[in-house]
Amino acid sequence: MTVTPTSSTPAATTGTATTPDSMSQLSSNFSTFLTLLTTQLKNQDPTSPMDSNAFTQQLVMYSQVEQQIDSNANLKTLISQGSSNAAAVTTGYLGKKVSITNGSASLSGGAANWTYNLAADASGTQLSITDANGKVVYTGAGETASGNHSFAWDGKDTNGNQLADGTYKLAVTASDAAGSTVTSTVASAGTVSQIDLTGTTPQLIIGNMEVGVGDIAAVSN
Numbered sequence: 001m002t003v004t005p006t007s008s009t010p011a012a013t014t015g016t017a018t019t020p021d022s023m024s025q026l027s028s029n030f031s032t033f034l035t036l037l038t039t040q041l042k043n044q045d046p047t048s049p050m051d052s053n054a055f056t057q058q059l060v061m062y063s064q065v066e067q068q069i070d071s072n073a074n075l076k077t078l079i080s081q082g083s084s085n086a087a088a089v090t091t092g093y094l095g096k097k098v099s100i101t102n103g104s105a106s107l108s109g110g111a112a113n114w115t116y117n118l119a120a121d122a123s124g125t126q127l128s129i130t131d132a133n134g135k136v137v138y139t140g141a142g143e144t145a146s147g148n149h150s151f152a153w154d155g156k157d158t159n160g161n162q163l164a165d166g167t168y169k170l171a172v173t174a175s176d177a178a179g180s181t182v183t184s185t186v187a188s189a190g191t192v193s194q195i196d197l198t199g200t201t202p203q204l205i206i207g208n209m210e211v212g213v214g215d216i217a218a219v220s221n
Helices: 022-042 052-093
Strands: 002-004 097-100 104-107 112-118 124-130 136-141 147-153 166-175 184-196 203-206 209-212 216-220
Touching: 052 184, 097 203, 104 112, 104 184, 104 209, 112 166, 147 166, 166 184, 166 209
Parallel strands: 002 184
Antiparallel strands: 097 184, 097 216, 104 166, 112 147, 112 184, 124 136, 124 166, 184 203, 203 209
């Protein structure tokens, strides 16, 4: 069981100085404004002082800029903390058996397994499996009784050709004698072997597939 670390890229530099970002530019502009304003006050004509209204408006405007700078800095800190917390929580899934509810399952060694539930008896049920590109690779008849059913797939397409290991998705379509749709749900299970932290959100690696934490319905040892 391993965890894939998040990669980092050094900030671009020119010579020995780091390229300034918008935050540092805003801070620099604010400092420049205060310097110019102080100089202007020192050298103003006592008989014709600065317009107090314009002076107040400028202070308010740059005060708002300063507050925005602080808000942006705090937001970046919160985002960073949130990402770290999410990564720490996700590692708790390592080695655990999880139930996946997005219909996907890992085909490994020519075997993939799902369970599906029919909310009521059906007159006909069709099982359809698609590959990672959304192409339908297998169709077949399913069980029609209400309740839970298991489906074990040997990884062969409708023509009997063995498909490569990878992520496949099962869809179940069922209808009753009146032609009305029967509600169905699909789930699969697997053990989390790795956590991928290289993306914007952690991904659980189960067999040959990656799933998000939001697709996990249950966890067991």
